[in-house]
Amino acid sequence: MRVPRPRPTLQLYYLRQPKKGTLLAILGHIIYPYPYVGYKVVVAGEDIKMMDENELNRTSNGTKLLQKYKATIQVKRRNKNEKDTIRKILSHHLVGGKEMYLVAWHGWKSPVFNTEHSEAEFQGNCRTMLQEYKRYRI
Incomplete structure (x- = not known):
């Protein structure tokens, strides 16, 4: 005797609404x-x-x-083996009493890829670039 398979039933799934402000x-x-x-x-x-x-x-x-x-x-880099180096320090401003510096990187042309860093984050050659920037800023 052949038993019929149960038919799939339509199940309602309620979409969860994201929290306000998400x-x-x-x-x-x-x-x-x-x-x-x-x-x-x-x-x-x-x-x-x-x-x-x-x-x-x-x-x-x-x-x-x-x-x-x-x-x-993302804009393709000129050379994928190139390390991230600072091209220029563009500007600075205070955030919560700390000076933050806006940095442009070699190989990244769009301003979307500029990043902000505090003075403590600069190391090596970047530190000398920061000192030059401080010396010549208005």
Whole structure:
């Protein structure tokens, strides 16, 4: 005797809504008047808004989304064996009483790849570049 197979039933899966304030996606970037970059982001429960890199890194999944976004727009390097070296120190400002320096890297043309570093993070040749920058800044 042949037993019929049970028919699959339609199961309802409710989509979980992300928490209000959670970053959902980075839509693009805008280069502010020299040398900073702002990112257009979608936030759950809010409209599209602009955030800078520091604000993104302070959110729970902002760092991960920013890494993915940078990987998609990455400009190919001239030489893959080339080490990361500082091309230029672009500017500085105070963040929580610490001086932060905006750095441009060799092989990375887009301002999206500029990074901020404190004085303690500079080592070797970069330290001498920082001292030169301090000497000649206005």
